[in-house]
Amino acid sequence: MPIRIQEKDFDISTEVAALRQGDPRVGAVVSFLGTVRDMNEGSEVQELTLEHYAGMTEKALEEILSQAKSRWDIYQALVIHRIGPLFPEDQIVLVAVTSAHRGEAFAACEFIMDYLKTAAPFWKKENTPEGARWVDARVTDDAAMARWEKK
């Protein structure tokens, strides 16, 4: 269950190929790619800086992947999250999951992403024409996570 936190960019094709390589049981790969938007809360975003809690981030992501693996029949899961300065259109996060069938892979990928949004210690700071500001957590992210707790 690879987890990487890095400043440098990544190539989604290379990562997905590596994740399923040598495993003929895989019949489905679902990946989610998060990217930097140029607008947030009505302001133009010129630059984004991602801060994280080194030491805790890795543990939180391991816990998320371990829960996904215990809930769904998946083979491999990958999370790559970038930190440092990023710009509109840049890639921020990649989650990829392999499974025998698409249902398990879709669900596990969405769960990992929803969980990451509420439990992994990353914070975004935006540069806008009105000045720099920390991004506020969204209530909709908590709601997205709560859906999984009911099941």
Add this chain to the structure above:
Amino acid sequence: MKLELKFFASLREALKVSEESISVPTSVKTIAELRKYLADRGSPWAEVLADGKVLRCALNHQMVDASTPLQEGAEVAFFPPVTGG
């Protein structure tokens, strides 16, 4: 009790400190009591750690709630709700 404190994102900026080693009196036994103890230092601690502020806390890298007991030598982090992904 000795603790290693860490602060992140908007808290780190507002407090102008990212980490601190402290020794707290025996009356400070939980996360909530630690928060109150730090808030009592006065400005900017009082404003940043005020009751109404929504904060998250981690004890030895695990997200915990305010009633969680502290442990000798623990790393305690305070930070705003997370916004990654």
